[in-house]
Amino acid sequence: MKKALMTFILIPVLLFYAYPTEAAEKEGRKWQDETVYYLMVDRFNNGDTDNDYEVDTTNMEAYQGGDFKGIIDKLDYIKDMGFTSIRLTPIFDNAENGYHGYWVKDFYKPDEHFGSMKTFKKLVKEAHKRDMKVMVDFVANNVSTEHAWLNDTEKKGWFNPENGKGQRAWTDGLPDLDQSNPEVRNYLVDAGKWWIEESDIDGYFLDSAQNVPADFWTDFSKEMKKTKSNIYLVEDTGGADTKQKAGIDASIDYKLMDPMRQAFAKPDGNLKAVVTGEDFSKEKAFNAARILDNQDSVRFTKDAVDQNQHPGTRWKLALSYLYTVPGVPVVYYGSEIALNGEKPPENSKLMNFKTDKDLVDYMTKIGELRNQLPSLTRGSMDVLYAKDGMAVYKRTYDNETTVIAINNTAKSQDVTLTSKDLEKDKELRGLLSDDMVKSKDGSYKIVLDREEAQIFVLAPKSGLNIPYLLSMAAVYAAFFVFIFILLKRARKKKQNN
Incomplete structure (x- = not known):
């Protein structure tokens, strides 16, 4: 029972940090x-x-x-x-x-x-x-x-x-x-x-x-x-x-x-x-x-x-x-x-x-x-930063935006993107490694170690997705009702024995 409960708890957590729920879809194959x-x-x-x-x-x-x-x-x-x-x-x-x-x-x-x-x-x-x-x-x-x-x-x-x-x-x-x-x-x-x-x-x-x-x-x-x-x-x-x-x-x-x-x-x-x-x-x-x-x-x-x-x-x-x-x-x-x-x-x-x-x-x-x-194969491309060995560009397709950052230098680099580059009050979720860049004062500060690349997807800020939280609350409520019924039946069966 404990193992099942922990698995159930982890599912929404993993889903929440996965790719955005509003990801674009491709029609056909080109x-x-x-x-x-x-x-x-x-x-x-x-x-x-x-x-x-x-x-x-x-x-x-x-x-x-x-x-x-x-x-x-x-x-x-x-x-x-x-x-x-x-x-x-x-x-x-x-x-x-x-x-x-x-x-x-x-x-x-x-x-x-x-x-x-x-x-x-x-x-x-x-x-x-x-x-x-x-x-x-x-x-x-x-x-x-x-x-x-x-x-x-x-x-x-x-x-x-x-x-x-x-x-x-x-x-x-x-x-x-x-x-x-x-x-x-x-x-x-x-x-x-x-x-x-x-x-x-x-x-x-x-x-x-x-x-x-x-x-x-x-x-x-x-x-x-x-x-x-x-x-x-x-x-x-x-x-x-x-x-x-x-x-x-x-x-x-x-x-x-x-x-x-x-x-x-x-x-x-x-x-x-x-x-x-x-x-x-x-x-x-x-x-x-x-x-x-x-x-x-x-x-x-x-x-x-x-x-x-x-x-x-x-x-x-x-x-x-x-x-x-x-x-x-x-x-x-x-x-x-x-x-x-x-x-x-x-x-x-x-x-x-x-x-x-x-x-x-x-x-x-x-x-x-x-x-x-789909943004990586069909999306438009805009270069946001390019200097020497550091480059940042974005790909946009429908409602999906990915940001690619490549640091081809021998030292760490940081690049700040503004609301002119990306929609503010969101976050960049790293997909090649565990990385998160939240919008702060309308800007995103990307920091990359030497000789490293990252692919980000632009997504709503974590913790503020109200529809998601409500849906998860409903799922949890249904789950606990289910557990309550199981426990009640188990007690009744024990009493009858």
């Missing part, structure tokens, strides 16, 4: 609501040793054994960190040592090192059971040097000239497809539709989109969306932006990648540059896919290590920013364990799941907040 975990299939997890063809873990240029089964086995691991989508490197059949997936030999077959079509379909199905989307990199610019088309005289007109005269030069020595050729165009469009129809995938990241004519992407986008209306198409362009004309939903924002890395690799990095360096009021900012590193770059962890910094701390601050500004975070696998590495292939080591959970736990927490608070 691209900007996603949080994407990007993994290289061969380097993530080996779940089926039966397909370990040509695997050599001593050679980073060879296959390492990751496969579809390995991803299926870790879907809960990915979802538990708050990710809503997974992005896979190309899964099509590749040339020898094409572990990365970009040397395509056959657009209609999964690579034998990764598993069967049946297993891939199971991967998509299992992801959907967990309300997760599956997106695949689609290579439309080139094929492998071992592709059979190169020796097919009937396919001679499928390629641009190797020397690039009057045409685009081959990229990285790979045979460059001529998408102006109707046969090439139809083949690629049909392949894209086939994978959607066969496996029910949810989107494509379009590799080297800037090297492919925009009118091809217009046709491609139109046909993909006929096949599946809610398909996501994201261009991975390395700088160019063709989606305005081509019907593509979003692009990776590479312009902010280097400023982010420079700002967060060490203390006192310039946060002002990353919170004011882009117009976050435009729709384009909300749809931008944002990255700190990827399969082509040096790992962000190396930036921190080169500055003699603890990578875990650097990652926490960087992720706090990445998850709370307008845009869609695309996090490369291994970031949750601060995986280190130089340029390819050293940046794509086999994943290690037996590591310190501190950073995993932090990513899980901010992922949870991003999924629960």
Whole structure:
């Protein structure tokens, strides 16, 4: 009885200090609501040793054994960190040592090192059971040097000239497809539709989109969306932006990648540059896919290590920013364990799941907040303070306001916000740690320790929520009436015995 009573008493206390009861609600699910975990299939997890063809873990240029089964086995691991989508490197059949997936030999077959079509379909199905989307990199610019088309005289007109005269030069020595050729165009469009129809995938990241004519992407986008209306198409362009004309939903924002890395690799990095360096009021900012590193770059962890910094701390601050500004975070696998590495292939080591959970736990927490608070994915953004390594900004959606404070300096910082910044006579409740900032004389004084971030939600002041107190009083009254009746019945039963 005592245990039940204590549990009952604690329930309203916990509810009172949870998220605000007037939290905003999201209607439907948009691209900007996603949080994407990007993994290289061969380097993530080996779940089926039966397909370990040509695997050599001593050679980073060879296959390492990751496969579809390995991803299926870790879907809960990915979802538990708050990710809503997974992005896979190309899964099509590749040339020898094409572990990365970009040397395509056959657009209609999964690579034998990764598993069967049946297993891939199971991967998509299992992801959907967990309300997760599956997106695949689609290579439309080139094929492998071992592709059979190169020796097919009937396919001679499928390629641009190797020397690039009057045409685009081959990229990285790979045979460059001529998408102006109707046969090439139809083949690629049909392949894209086939994978959607066969496996029910949810989107494509379009590799080297800037090297492919925009009118091809217009046709491609139109046909993909006929096949599946809610398909996501994201261009991975390395700088160019063709989606305005081509019907593509979003692009990776590479312009902010280097400023982010420079700002967060060490203390006192310039946060002002990353919170004011882009117009976050435009729709384009909300749809931008944002990255700190990827399969082509040096790992962000190396930036921190080169500055003699603890990578875990650097990652926490960087992720706090990445998850709370307008845009869609695309996090490369291994970031949750601060995986280190130089340029390819050293940046794509086999994943290690037996590591310190501190950073995993932090990513899980901010992922949870991003999924629960619509203001963090759809809210407008206003910078309230930005100086050197300290920044404070707010996100507002309907009746929900969150305030993000990041102290990327080597000493404690305090910032005072006024009624011009936030509605007065409320309080800021810290969600990453136990912190409370009450309005005093219409102002809020935020104090952060060195190298620390906090996400606050603006809420009514504690202790003054009269409707809440009345409802709790009614609940308590009903509970004690219930206890009284139980005790009365127990006494009566004892007397009768």
